[in-house]
Amino acid sequence: MANVTVQDINKLRQITGVGMMDCKKALVENDGDFDKAINYLREKGQKLAAKRADRAANEGVVLSKVSDDKSFAAVIMINCETDFVGKNEAFVAFVQSVLDTAIVAKAKTIEEVNALEINGTKVETLVLDQLAKIGEKITLSEYKVVEGNAVYAYTHPGNRMASVVALNKTGFDEAGKNMTMQVVSMRPVALSKAEVSQNVIDEEMKVNIEKSKQEQIEKAVNAALKKAGINPAHVDSEDHMESNMAKGWITAEDVARAKDIIAKTTEEKKANMNEAMIENIAKGRLEKFFKESTLLSQEYFADSKQNVESYLKAQASDLTVTAFARLELGA
Secondary structure, eight states, X not given: XXXXXXXXXXXXXXXXXXXXXXXXXXXXXXXXXXXXXXXXXXXXXXXXXXXXXTSOXXXXXXXXXXXXXXXXXXXXXXXXXXXXXXXXXHHHHHHHHHHHHHHHHTOOSHHHHHHOEXXXXXXXXXXXXXXXXXXXXXXXXXXXXXXXXXXXXXEOTTSSEEEEEEESSSSOHHHHHHHHHHHHHHOOSBXXXXXXXXXXXXXXXHHHHHHHHHHHHHHHHHHHHHHTTOOGGGSSSHHHHHHHHHTTSSXXXXXXXXXXXXXXXXXXXXXXXXXXXXXXXXXXXXXXXXXXXXXXXXXXXXXXXXXXXXXXXXXXXXXXXXXEEEEETTO
């Protein structure tokens, strides 16, 4: 068995970032061979990754950056399990190193980023090394890019959300920076109404129709309760019914009558719903969604009297955003 010194252990720790005891064990198990010890620790990381595969990794770091030629920008999210690790300077530096490498290579997908090398080691392997070092599930979960004539990046303080934006013209740096903050703060889902996916539209309409129906039912129920001399606010939930009876505001008989009225009125309204009216209400809500959730139609965050499109046109008649991307932890 090789004589493993404190200096050897410390050297391996400097290389891998893994704890002293794990480094000592790796060297002892591999007769002091550094290369074999590093592989040993990586295999340990792979085993730990398999064990923690079902763990939730909702914390982490989100960063964005622009390439030196100002034509390419990317935003990256690497997740961990705890906020403590997400705020760790060494972990943030690791995420930054991955993003820096991706920007230089102008990588466009997670797969391309994972295949990149930093000091001769693939990013995919370095992520595993982080897992072995930290002891938490670590995943490169999101990576998005934009390209254009002029691109901008913004990382919100705290590294929990960031954005990248492309403009169609150069020379409007202030507008570009403002657009990155607009995207972070207002959370648009698409550039314009035309670019909202059909899946999103279908889901919004489904939610809007159900919400509109529930509102019509609630309106009918409240009217029926008031007609019967019962305050709708006193019987709008089981908890309220119980607490209001305890306060003496309503009686058990009132509650029984209210439940009967609610059940009957709900069924009657469902059976006689004005579907055309519901469809129109839902479409109106969809238009509101487009206005609030598509970038160019959104209210400009720094001036509520104008939308984003009008703000850009005030800078130059043909200035516009051509692409954007946004990432946020927990979103």
